[in-house]
Amino acid sequence: MRAVVIRRFGGPEVLEFTEQPTPVPGTGQVRVRMAAAAVNPVDAATRSGFLTEAGIIPPRDVLGIGWDVAGIVDAMGDGVTRFATGDAVIGLRDRPSAALGTYAGFVVLDAGAIAAAPRTVSLAEAATLPLNGLTALQALDLLDVPPGATVLVTGAAGAVGGYAVALAKARGFRVVAVAGSADEALVRGVGADVFVPRGDSLADRVRAVIPGGVDAALDPALLGLEALDAVANRGRFVVFAAGAAPIPLRGIRVDHVWIRADGAALTELATLVDNGVLTQRVADTLPMAEAVKAHERLAEGGLRGRLVLTNE
Known part of the structure; x- marks a missing residue:
């Protein structure tokens, strides 16, 4: 599968668009075929090395990028009963030290880290909600x-x-x-x-x-x-x-506040989206292959809403 990773710290140019093995869900886990992943300032902080310097991410040879994901359930491990293949979901990856992030064709998360996606917005919009x-x-x-x-x-x-x-x-x-x-x-x-x-x-x-x-x-x-x-x-x-x-x-x-994945809270947030309480703001969507361009635009500032990468 395609995924964006970093092997050294620096500016947007250190983002690598690579081929990686497709992850396999374990017991209690769900694999999501990524449709959209939001681009957040924490992604830039990971890429630049700031989070490693701050002691939040230990030194790693390879780091994945991306926390938010919206997509379709593709496979499940044993013990997962709340979801079925084909479900539209949103989720949060809260382990920034992992070798794969949500800028990837497929994302494996614990079932407790995901929720049904809001019904009233697109998956690109929904991807801006979790983090x-x-x-x-x-x-x-x-x-x-x-x-x-x-x-x-x-x-x-x-x-x-x-x-x-x-x-x-x-x-x-x-x-x-x-x-x-x-x-x-x-x-x-x-x-x-x-x-x-x-x-x-x-x-x-x-x-x-x-x-x-x-x-x-x-x-x-x-x-x-x-x-x-x-x-x-x-x-x-x-x-x-x-x-x-x-x-x-x-x-x-x-x-x-130290963010943590919480599927029940995500369900609450998705309901508030569908009830019109929360509004999503997408500044623009770009294909995942243009992650470097997305990070360049993030660095320029002035955005109102999130940039979102799509799995095209």
Whole structure:
């Protein structure tokens, strides 16, 4: 089968389009014929060597690329009863040290890491849901604040931030969203109650709207102390990258969301897609053979939505 791997760290040029043996599902596993795989910033961090330098991925001769997958169940190992061949599914590969990722013709995952794909969107759109949707959902779970609480979301126009805004609103929170001025309509459209443009003195501007500070904050934009300063004493704060945690001043509890595969939560997210609560944004689709081009475009920035590789 065709797959994209890396054997050295560097820019997009180190991505290799190769032929690999087709993986065989073991007990409790499902093989998915990949239809689409989203291109995420974590893929670039793997390719560049940043995650290895950070101690998240051990040194490997070969690394697979890609976390998200949407496709069709092709084969199953013993003990799998929830799925059948031909089912459309989505899944998450949460072991970045593996030699094969989701930029591959076939992907083998534990049955507990996949869910039925949303019925109302294409597989290319569905491929943008697992990593970013689960990250936002699991971050919200860490907040442990009651409905009605005020939650700040930085990077609200991004993939994780956009899902976080919509999911927070669905849970009954009052959402304060931070993004570029040009994205105000987009962010309000996914559920933001209050919009604060990013820029200097963010905490002061948030507190001008929310006296005393917000109850909790999710910080996908990695603003750190500036976002923490907008949180009330003994509030909650969640960070999204290794080494990005600010000092927990004023009794604020600071947690780090470490993404994990969760088929049950993916099922919940897929239902929210079908119910119109979550909206997928695909910037463009490219064939898997153009992974280098996709990573070049990712590095250029300015995307609204995810690039998606297709198995053509």
